[in-house]
Amino acid sequence: MADTQPTVPPNRPAAVEVIDCTLRDGEQTPGVWFTIEEKVRLAGLLAEAGIGVLDAGFPGASGADLEAIQDMRRSGVPARLGATARPLRQDIVAAGKARADEVFLFMPTSDLRLRETLGITRDRSASVFRTGMEEVLGEGMAVNLVLEDATRADPEHLIRLIDDLCVPGAVTRLVLADSVGCAHPTGMRALVRTLAERLDPEIALCAHTHNDYGLATANTLAAVDAGARAITCTVNGIGERAGNADLAECLAALTHLYGVRHGVQAHRLPELASFVERASGIHMSATKPVTGYNVYRHESGVHVDSMLKDSRSYEPLSPSWTGRERAYVLGKHSGAALIRHILGQTDPPRDVDDETTRRLVEVVKRAVENKDKAQYERAYAAKEAFTAYALAGVSPDVVIAEYDRLTIGST
Numbered sequence: 001m002a003d004t005q006p007t008v009p010p011n012r013p014a015a016v017e018v019i020d021c022t023l024r025d026g027e028q029t030p031g032v033w034f035t036i037e038e039k040v041r042l043a044g045l046l047a048e049a050g051i052g053v054l055d056a057g058f059p060g061a062s063g064a065d066l067e068a069i070q071d072m073r074r075s076g077v078p079a080r081l082g083a084t085a086r087p088l089r090q091d092i093v094a095a096g097k098a099r100a101d102e103v104f105l106f107m108p109t110s111d112l113r114l115r116e117t118l119g120i121t122r123d124r125s126a127s128v129f130r131t132g133m134e135e136v137l138g139e140g141m142a143v144n145l146v147l148e149d150a151t152r153a154d155p156e157h158l159i160r161l162i163d164d165l166c167v168p169g170a171v172t173r174l175v176l177a178d179s180v181g182c183a184h185p186t187g188m189r190a191l192v193r194t195l196a197e198r199l200d201p202e203i204a205l206c207a208h209t210h211n212d213y214g215l216a217t218a219n220t221l222a223a224v225d226a227g228a229r230a231i232t233c234t235v236n237g238i239g240e241r242a243g244n245a246d247l248a249e250c251l252a253a254l255t256h257l258y259g260v261r262h263g264v265q266a267h268r269l270p271e272l273a274s275f276v277e278r279a280s281g282i283h284m285s286a287t288k289p290v291t292g293y294n295v296y297r298h299e300s301g302v303h304v305d306s307m308l309k310d311s312r313s314y315e316p317l318s319p320s321w322t323g324r325e326r327a328y329v330l331g332k333h334s335g336a337a338l339i340r341h342i343l344g345q346t347d348p349p350r351d352v353d354d355e356t357t358r359r360l361v362e363v364v365k366r367a368v369e370n371k372d373k374a375q376y377e378r379a380y381a382a383k384e385a386f387t388a389y390a391l392a393g394v395s396p397d398v399v400i401a402e403y404d405r406l407t408i409g410s411t
Contacts, residue, residue: 031391060091087132181212267323281390301335
């Protein structure tokens with residue numbers, strides 16, 4: 001496999017820092033919310049897995065986030081706790097009150113966001129960004145400058161922000177955000193190279209990607225190829241709209257395809273995935289890469305026959321890497337090799353001739369085809385009902401009714 005790998009790009013780092021933002025961006029998934037207890041528990045699990053920095057919440061927008069970060073601090077979570085904030089005094093004060101170690105200070109950078117949504121100029125935005133950065137430093141917290149919507153911004157504006165704001169010793173990381181998931185790997189690689197050339201090497205360039213076109217992991221890896229020394233991810237890839245770069249996918253690719261160190265314990269990934277499934281109400285596909293139920297299970301006769309001879313045949317990622325085990329499944333597409341393997345594993349082993357093997361394969365196929373699929377319909381209906389309940393949010397009727405109550409009571 002090594003013979004087929006491309007030449008290592010000169011800017012690719014030997015190691016990257018992994019920042020998890022499940023507690024903040026993950027919880028911004030429409031309809032998802034975590035209790036304070038769940039947040040503290042998840043923060044502990046992430047830190048125990050080896051993730052050293054957490055984007056732990058947005059205390060300026062949520063009192064619950066502020067309390068959760070305080071509780072993480074009190075519980076001794078062994079990771080640096082970050083708070084997301086706008087460059088506004090009230091957000092920065094809230095981050096300090098939460099006892100955050102560092103702040104992810106975000107500001108839109110595309111003309112679309114600046115002019116059409118905020119109604120400000122590039123010059124004004126740079127001034128606001130600078131003031132916010134100075135206030136964060138004044139509160140004794142480290143600063144990460146987050147260039148929101150950077151992949152739709154004029155690169156010249158981004159370069160100006162780097163020249164004006166990215167002072168070594170003041171800024172820890174520059175976070176390049178593909179906020180609407182519109183980048184592609186070639187463009188991401190080029191943009192990171194351009195910005196890295198202007199950025200002091202003491203400041204780490206960090207990739208933050210979204211998955212609207214299914215390219216969040218690919219864009220994250222492209223950024224690393226071009227010199228990004230930090231990445232952000234979420235467990236199970238949850239997040240706004242189509243989600244963020246998936247933690248397990250990024251770590252597997254960095255380890256096995258890119259040879260980049262990250263310090264995260266892979267065998268903790270299934271536990272993290274299961275916890276976030278239960279807490280978020282978003283259940284993963286069986287075919288989800290790395291942590292999915294079916295990733296290390298094999299049914300097809302040709303595949304199983306090859307796997308029994310050499311597991312590298314159809315398993316590029318060993319299940320042992322995540323603490324999982326390989327499984328062979330009897331199903332419609334099973335063949336003679338699995339029948340012989342199963343009978344050979346009994347105590348004592350059972351010998352089987354070709355005709356008996358053929359008949360047993362037919363028995364398996366008929367057993368599958370005679371299954372009642374009504375349970376599939378029931379399971380789908382239950383999933384649809386649960387999703388509608390869990391991710392629906394609060395009904396607008398609640399707001400309307402409360403408004404009517406308040407306004408009628410005031411007249």
